[in-house]
Amino acid sequence: MGDTEEVKLLGVWFSPYAIRPKIALRIKSVDYDYFEEDLFGSKSELLLKSNPVHKKVPVLIHNNKPILESLNIVEYIDETWNASGPSILPSHPHDRAQARFWSAFVDDKWFPALKAAAITKSEEAKEKGMKEVEGGLLQLEEAFVSISKGKPFFGGEAIGFMDICLGSFVGILKAREKLKGEKLLDESKIPFLCKWANEFLSDDTVKNVVPEIDKVVEFLGELEVRAQSAVSKT
Amino acid sequence: MVTGDVKLIGSWASVFVMRARIALNLKSISYEFLQETYGTKSELLLKSNPVHKKIPVLIHDDKPVCESNIIVQYIDEAWSSYGLSILPSQPYDRAIARFWAAYVDDKWFIALRSILTARGEEEKKAAIAEVEERTDHLEKAFIECSNGKPFFNGDHIGYLDIALGSFLGWWKVVELDANHILLDETKTPSLFQWAERFCNDPDVKPLMPETTKLAEFARKLFPKPQA
Numbered sequence: 001m002g003d004t005e006e007v008k009l010l011g012v013w014f015s016p017y018a019i020r021p022k023i024a025l026r027i028k029s030v031d032y033d034y035f036e037e038d039l040f041g042s043k044s045e046l047l048l049k050s051n052p053v054h055k056k057v058p059v060l061i062h063n064n065k066p067i068l069e070s071l072n073i074v075e076y077i078d079e080t081w082n083a084s085g086p087s088i089l090p091s092h093p094h095d096r097a098q099a100r101f102w103s104a105f106v107d108d109k110w111f112p113a114l115k116a117a118a119i120t121k122s123e124e125a126k127e128k129g130m131k132e133v134e135g136g137l138l139q140l141e142e143a144f145v146s147i148s149k150g151k152p153f154f155g156g157e158a159i160g161f162m163d164i165c166l167g168s169f170v171g172i173l174k175a176r177e178k179l180k181g182e183k184l185l186d187e188s189k190i191p192f193l194c195k196w197a198n199e200f201l202s203d204d205t206v207k208n209v210v211p212e213i214d215k216v217v218e219f220l221g222e223l224e225v226r227a228q229s230a231v232s233k234t
Numbered sequence: 235m236v237t238g239d240v241k242l243i244g245s246w247a248s249v250f251v252m253r254a255r256i257a258l259n260l261k262s263i264s265y266e267f268l269q270e271t272y273g274t275k276s277e278l279l280l281k282s283n284p285v286h287k288k289i290p291v292l293i294h295d296d297k298p299v300c301e302s303n304i305i306v307q308y309i310d311e312a313w314s315s316y317g318l319s320i321l322p323s324q325p326y327d328r329a330i331a332r333f334w335a336a337y338v339d340d341k342w343f344i345a346l347r348s349i350l351t352a353r354g355e356e357e358k359k360a361a362i363a364e365v366e367e368r369t370d371h372l373e374k375a376f377i378e379c380s381n382g383k384p385f386f387n388g389d390h391i392g393y394l395d396i397a398l399g400s401f402l403g404w405w406k407v408v409e410l411d412a413n414h415i416l417l418d419e420t421k422t423p424s425l426f427q428w429a430e431r432f433c434n435d436p437d438v439k440p441l442m443p444e445t446t447k448l449a450e451f452a453r454k455l456f457p458k459p460q461a
Binding site: 053062065067068069072073075076079080093094096097100101104105139 | 285294297299300301304305307308311312325326328329332333336337371
């Protein structure tokens with residue numbers, strides 16, 4: 001790669017999606033300029049210009065070309081800096097398909113179910129939603145055992161695509177446990193995933209990238225207060 | 235060259251199944267097509283896709299691959315030396331293709347489908363307006379991606395062409411249902427012309443369902459409420 005590489009990342013500290021490219025860039029030892037968007041304020045000019053369709057973070061800007069959508073960005077990082085550091089996607093086509101399948105499951109089914117259950121005011125919907133979330137974790141536990149084959153990560157010895165995808169939500173799960181006593185990372189039900197979660201958080205490529213759990217707890221608390229005051233205004 | 239044992243579980247009417255079939259055609263891969271019966275799910279489907287229980291499922295040497303866009307990428311990678319590349323070669327172009335393919339499924343298709351499920355004229359009008367706005371985005375995407383060439387992917391059909399083009403049969407059916415042009419030659423001329431080229435491609439033509447047959451199936455899938 002040339003010596004005039006310009007890499008920028010637009011993100012928001014709290015966002016699991018923005019954490020993903022940070023980990024990928026760390027794995028590939030790529031230097032970049034980070035721009036924090038104002039979570040509750042207005043969106044920056046740069047964000048609106050680089051992502052006019054969705055106006056969302058994260059956005060990676062590589063030599064003035066924007067790349068959008070977190071997992072798309074991770075694949076781009078893996079392909080562009082393929083000579084640096086370990087591969088993020090597995091090498092065999094079937095394993096790559098598996099990694100993409102389970103990450104789509106996390107993003108399209110599992111996390112939306114958790115989000116909906118967290119927001120809903122209906123006790124019934126919440127209970128139903130949480131059952132779906134727990135069921136999803138059981139499926140992910142099974143997938144982990146099958147894919148990792150005794151190694152510490154979905155990616156094997158090193159963190160890979162699926163680790164980054166699911167791992168980006170571990171902070172939220174641990175924070176919700178502290179804030180709400182909600183024990184989704186239950187060792188009695190998903191022992192392998194619980195072990196994996198701790199391995200993930202202690203990995204060098206993740207350690208100083210994911211936000212501290214206490215900061216997330218504080219933020220989740222603030223989000224709840226804002227949501228409630230919004231409701232009481234109507 | 236040995237391709238291995240290839241099966242595809244699907245249905246003639248499914249957009250998502252068509253994606254896999256176009257990709258297999260592009261790579262000249264012979265496969266056994268296992269047609270699912272509407273209203274039931276076969277044992278093999280339930281066994282191969284226990285998580286979603288949905289078609290398409292590609293089974294290559296007894297290993298299942300699920301989700302249409304993932305299957306298309308798999309076909310491109312597993313048979314990379316066969317035929318032409320389905321994904322572009324440059325990382326940036328690949329990222330763009332993936333972005334717009336996700337847009338087609340997450341935003342554009344949702345809007346198209348809501349025309350069929352709309353209750354009343356107001357809802358239908360709003361859904362049509364949304365589809366028109368999103369199709370306009372795709373027109374711009376086409377101009378950006380194709381760079382003057384006939385397809386999103388350039389000289390030949392690729393990932394994003396397949397992602398959007400496989401909807402063309404249903405696109406016509408929804409137009410008929412809404413009694414409103416949704417792929418307008420004057421509003422989105424590039425897409426309009428691309429659509430004709432796509433449908434006439436020899437790897438696509440035999441797979442595109444006949445409009446009347448599809449419209450009849452659509453009435454079964456999206457029954458209109460009794461007045």
